[in-house]
Amino acid sequence: MPATPTVIRCARGWAVPGVANLHSHAFQRAMAGMAERQTNPADSFWTWRETMYAMAARFDPDLLQAVATQLYVEMLEAGYTRVCEFHYLHHAPDGTPYAAADAMSVALIAAARASGIRITLLPVLYMRGGFDGRALGDRQRRFGLDVDTWLQLFHGLRRHESETVRIGCALHSLRAVPREAMHEVLAALPADTRIHIHIAEQQAEVDECIAVHGARPVRWLLDHASVDERWTLVHATHLDAEELQGIASSGATVAICPSTEANLGDGLFPLRAYLDVGLSRATNLQESGADGRVAGASRPGAGIPAEGSPDARGFWGIGSDSHASVSPVEELRWLEYGQRLATRQRNIAVTEDTPSVGETLLHGTQRSAARSTGFTGEDLVVLDDSAPILAGAHAGDVVDRWIFSGNRPLVRDVEVAGMRVVEDGRHRNRDAIAARYRAALQRLLV
Numbered sequence: 001m002p003a004t005p006t007v008i009r010c011a012r013g014w015a016v017p018g019v020a021n022l023h024s025h026a027f028q029r030a031m032a033g034m035a036e037r038q039t040n041p042a043d044s045f046w047t048w049r050e051t052m053y054a055m056a057a058r059f060d061p062d063l064l065q066a067v068a069t070q071l072y073v074e075m076l077e078a079g080y081t082r083v084c085e086f087h088y089l090h091h092a093p094d095g096t097p098y099a100a101a102d103a104m105s106v107a108l109i110a111a112a113r114a115s116g117i118r119i120t121l122l123p124v125l126y127m128r129g130g131f132d133g134r135a136l137g138d139r140q141r142r143f144g145l146d147v148d149t150w151l152q153l154f155h156g157l158r159r160h161e162s163e164t165v166r167i168g169c170a171l172h173s174l175r176a177v178p179r180e181a182m183h184e185v186l187a188a189l190p191a192d193t194r195i196h197i198h199i200a201e202q203q204a205e206v207d208e209c210i211a212v213h214g215a216r217p218v219r220w221l222l223d224h225a226s227v228d229e230r231w232t233l234v235h236a237t238h239l240d241a242e243e244l245q246g247i248a249s250s251g252a253t254v255a256i257c258p259s260t261e262a263n264l265g266d267g268l269f270p271l272r273a274y275l276d277v278g279l280s281r282a283t284n285l286q287e288s289g290a291d292g293r294v295a296g297a298s299r300p301g302a303g304i305p306a307e308g309s310p311d312a313r314g315f316w317g318i319g320s321d322s323h324a325s326v327s328p329v330e331e332l333r334w335l336e337y338g339q340r341l342a343t344r345q346r347n348i349a350v351t352e353d354t355p356s357v358g359e360t361l362l363h364g365t366q367r368s369a370a371r372s373t374g375f376t377g378e379d380l381v382v383l384d385d386s387a388p389i390l391a392g393a394h395a396g397d398v399v400d401r402w403i404f405s406g407n408r409p410l411v412r413d414v415e416v417a418g419m420r421v422v423e424d425g426r427h428r429n430r431d432a433i434a435a436r437y438r439a440a441l442q443r444l445l446v
C-alpha cells in the first residue's frame, strides 16, 4: 500500500478512498442530541448509559432497520463506505428471544443492503453485569447470550456473507465476558474471523479490572489472549506506555471514536505517543540487528520501515460509535485537534511519508480498513471540485482542505463494490428512506 492515500483527478472531481467506520451502535443514532441536558451535576458516561438503556428498550426489528438504514445512508453521504456494527440488542426488551432468534441481526443486514454500505456485523457476546460476576440488570436482559447461543447466532448469520456482508465476533468488554467464555468462543472461531472488543473506555472500568484481575484491561487481554491483526480494540483510551507498546507490537487495530469519546467525557487517546511507539520499535529492531531494512531515527516521522519490510507502526482507525456525529471529516479533525489542545502545538499527526496531517490521518484509516473489517475491496469517494473551498486545489492538498475546512459536505459521489450509491451528494434512495425513518421516530418517541 502506498504511504499516502491515493488522490486522483477524475472527470467528476477528486477521487479519494472510502473511509471505514470501525465502530457503530446503529440504534444510538435515534438519541443523538437527546442526552445533552444536565440531570445531575455529576453527569457522566454512567448516567448517559441509563438514558441509552431506556432508548434501547424501545427497539424492535422494524424500528432498528428503519433507524439503521437512515444512519447508513448518512454515513455513505459523508464518505464512509464500510461499517463495523457492534450489535448487542439481540432479544425482545424483556430478554425473551424473538421467534427468529436472529431477527435484530437480520434487520441490520437488511439496512446495510438497502443503503449499499458494506457491513461487518459483529454479534456481541454479553453475559454479565460487571467484573464481579453480577447478573445482567433488567435493562441488560435483552443483550444476554451464553457461549452456545452466541455460536449458534454467529454460524447462522454466516449464510448472509457476500461481497458486502461479513460476520465477525464482538466480545462486549472484559467486564461483560468471563475469561473461560472468552477462551471458548475464541477457540471455536474460523481462523480469519475479525474480533472486536470494548477495552478501556472509562477509568472506572480500568480500576475495577485492576481490583479484580490485578492488571489493567489492555495488559490483561494481551496476557490472556492471542491478540493479533484480527483484533480491533475499541476505546483503548486509558493506556500506560507498556500497553501502547503491546498493542502496536501485536498488529491489532485501535478504534478511536473522537466525537463520541468527547461527548461522553471518556478521555483522549494518546495518538502521538502511539505513533512514536511504532517508531521506537522500528528503531529498536534496527539497533538489535533484527531487521536491517528498518531505518531508525529519533525524530517524529522517521523510522518508517522500507517498502517490503514488516510494518512496525501501530494500526488505528476511527468509528462514529454513538453517532453524535456521522462524519469521517469531524472524527479525523477532532482526533488531531484533541492532540493540539492537549499539547498546545500544531500539526501533530504526521510521519516521514508526508508533512500533511490530512493525508497522514486518511492513510491511517486506510491502512487498518481491511484488517479490521475483513473487506479487501477498495471503494471510492469523489469530492466536488466545483466547491469554492477546493478552488485551485491540487492532489497534494485536497485531503487537508477536505478535513480542515469546516462542515460543508464536499462528497459528490460514492461507489461501493462498483455500485454508485451517492450521486451529486444525494443517496439514490434518500427520500424514501428518510420518510420511513421519520415514521419510525414517531413510534419510538411516543
Ligand SMILES: [Zn+2]
Pocket: 023, 025, 086, 198, 234, 321
Ligand atoms: Zn461501543
